[in-house]
Amino acid sequence: MTKLHLGVATLFACILTACTTMQDRTTYIADTRYHAKNADSRVRFLVMHYTEIDEAESLAVLTGNQVSVHYVVPDAPRIEKGEPVVYQLVPESKRAWHAGVSSWQGATELNASSIGIENVNLGPIGEGKWQPYPPAQVDALIELSRDIVARYDIPPTRVVGHSDIAPQRKIDPGPLFPWRALHDAGVGAWPDDATVAAHLAGRDPKAPCDVRALQDKLKRYGYDIATDGVLDEKTRRVFSAFQMHFRPSDYAGDADAQSDAIAQALLDKYFPN
Template sequence: MRLVLLLALTLLLSACHSALEQRNGYWVDTAHPAQGARPRIRVVVLHYTAEDFPASLATLTDREVSAHYLIPRQPPQQAGEAVIWQLVPESQLAWHAGPSFWRGATRLNDTSVGIEIVNQGYRRTLTGLQWQPFTAAQQQVLTMLLRDIIRRYGIAPENIVGHSDIAPQRKQDPGPLFPWQQLAQQGIGAWPDAATVQRYLAGQAADQPVSPERLLATLQRYGYDAATARTPESQRKLIAAFQMHFRPQDYRGLADAETLAIARALLARYGEAQ
């Protein structure tokens, strides 16, 4: 019996010889991948640095904070192509998300790639916040980087997010000038279908007030951490984070009909958080 088992094992190894991988003093048979496996990386989190490039590089290579990639405002060229900085291998964890939540998951550092984009964020003026635009060169190389990451890990569109999406009580980056819609037009990230938004609006004025509780429940279904937003101010911050991503022309954090219609259109297109 033992001889039969050894023979069967030998035949199996011979049949799968092309799947054998030699390592340091042993061999591994890779012919039987488990169906329950999935990539560790499921989310991409986009940030602005709020500092110039030298300060950003110093901060992100110190002990307290890190990110996988850093994109300067005007990336230098090498053989006609942009150069960006990889500070942490994708296989390793970077400290960029902090306390976070997205679509039922916490500890987003464990399952994400963090991309920092050099941008000063905002400055306060007499007429309100003035945000710094992202450069065309940044947008171009970011598009290529995101395409590569999505291809490598099969990341769903709804899992391309901003720091403010996963930590709306603490963060505002990448801010209302980040080109989410332009990226979505190139197949990167989520964006609501305009016709579906209009169908859910059903002739209501965009600024028609709606129940904050109803809007927050819809945002929770899509993936935001609305369950812990219990005060009016925390609810406003969460709604504003959603609006900065999906309706940046008005991100005051008011619960209105257009915001609810956008959230419902996203659910119709991408489904509920599991």
């Protein structure tokens, strides 16, 4: 390459660089060539919900004026090009109105720091009965969730249900939500069975445990809960939310040995220090 050609190439590269770093925003120009190191993503949590209504009603409500969410996973996703189709209603860069008054791991106003996924599911369908999540829906949810947590590096303990972050007023996504399947696919937290058994140490799973100790463990894990040793209705709702997530066979809200063992196993696994 001649010196002339080299000079032209260098000039062209400089012009190209300027064009890509200088953004004309009509009333001013932003020079974007410098990048700060101290920054992180808006997205720190992934929150799961169910809609309690069918697909058509869900889309109508979630595109209305009251509430919104980033994604909706149909109960029977259509397939295009061999892949399930989910609905994206809000760009991930924007806040959706799905979490409401909420708290997790000391963070509040989770709308501002989370992505919300609504799953089309009726929730309670009778006394003690809940609508299952069909396998096709679970598969689509896994693919969507796995993509989100990978892109934003969301830790397992920050993949939560609406009932986890707002236990005093919400019960979704319910006891049939596939938390363990998500964990096995690389999304969210789950205790190791052997560690739970070790902490249970032969106790009757339903045997009473110390209320304050269980409150303290759940607070350390992320729940907004008092640590006063009182098993009142507020504490029961938190215990129930925890049990619905990690022991869906019994979510009565009692302070029992198995719940205590599960909570300690989760702390051992995800917060060893």
